[in-house]
Amino acid sequence: MSQKVRGVVAPGKGAAVRLETILVGDPGPGEALVRVRACGVCHTDLHYRQGGINDEFPFLLGHEAAGVVEAVGKDVRDLAPGDFVILNWRAVCGKCRACRRGRPWYCFDTHNAAQKMTLADGTELSPALGIGAFAEKTLVAAGQCTKVDPTASAAVAGLLGCGVMAGFGAALNTGNVTRGDSVAVIGCGGVGNAAVAGARLAGAAKIIAVDIDERKLTWARNLGATHTINARQNDVVDAIREVTDGFGADVVIDAVGRPETYEQAFYARDLAGTVVLVGVPTPEMRLDLPLLDVFGRGGSLKSSWYGDCLPERDFPMLIDLYLQGRVDLDAFVSETITLDDVEDAFARMERGEVLRSVVLL
The missing domain is CATH 3.40.50.720 (NAD(P)-binding Rossmann-like Domain)
Incomplete structure (x- = not known):
């Protein structure tokens, strides 16, 4: 059964973003429903809004995110409701030629959720980098969820998801x-x-x-x-x-x-x-x-x-170093904002006034 949540949508090339009602379905096989706690505002989201990635509008923006797993689909074994996760946009397949050669950070067949999130009228949304996390909840492939220490700040943890x-x-x-x-x-x-x-x-x-x-x-x-x-x-x-x-x-x-x-x-x-x-x-x-x-x-x-990263290896490592005080990830969070502030955050980013604005939900 679909749930209604709020999300930030880019309706067309160069148009200002809008806060819309989004329909998010229950997770199917290999999928996870994640309640988003924080999501950074990245240049890539602005590129989507400007039509610099592709023209598959409307886009559900946001991808540098951390949150809590709310439900998982059939056959998901290593993820459970309540897990604190960072979302990644390269879910490793484990089967392609790069993965078979022991180089999963080059995975050539990464995947996203099979189901589409939609607007209230049924219009399908294209989630930014297969994530779409400027929303209260999002539907992703289970492999896009990387478990990390839940004592870490969500605002900080989410930034490891991309930039x-x-x-x-x-x-x-x-x-x-x-x-x-x-x-x-x-x-x-x-x-x-x-x-x-x-x-x-x-x-x-x-x-x-x-x-x-x-x-x-x-x-x-x-x-x-x-x-x-x-x-x-x-x-x-x-x-x-x-x-x-x-x-x-x-x-x-x-x-x-x-x-x-x-x-x-x-x-x-x-x-x-x-x-x-x-x-x-x-x-x-x-x-x-x-x-x-x-x-x-x-x-x-x-x-x-993506920094040639392997999320399951690198995300927990950097979070552990952050919690030990050895990496100052807090320095990257210039401000915290709400979903309503994303368009203004794009302008501040273009002017070079922030390292990262982070949406808190």
């Missing part, structure tokens, strides 16, 4: 940052600053934060950056080399995802260094690099999908 995990994973998983490394992070929004915090957790000796906004550079310093570079005032490549004794950084993380910033990352790394792209480009962007430079500089050019 914060992407940044930490870009440093720890994709970039393989280790003790003594020099790391540069280009772009210090939520993802970039999470990469800064991840580099600090890994024991990097030099952590260089790059942005055009002094406010974001201040956030980066608070999260562990040892050096900051304002890209409006400095040549980024020269400035990173100056900090690294003329060599360039061991790992450079591009958290912006533009051809200009990727080229900066490419030339700001040391010989045989690593470039990690975690910022998401738009479809029309192209890159032009001399192939001889790609060959001659050696090293690795990597893309980081």
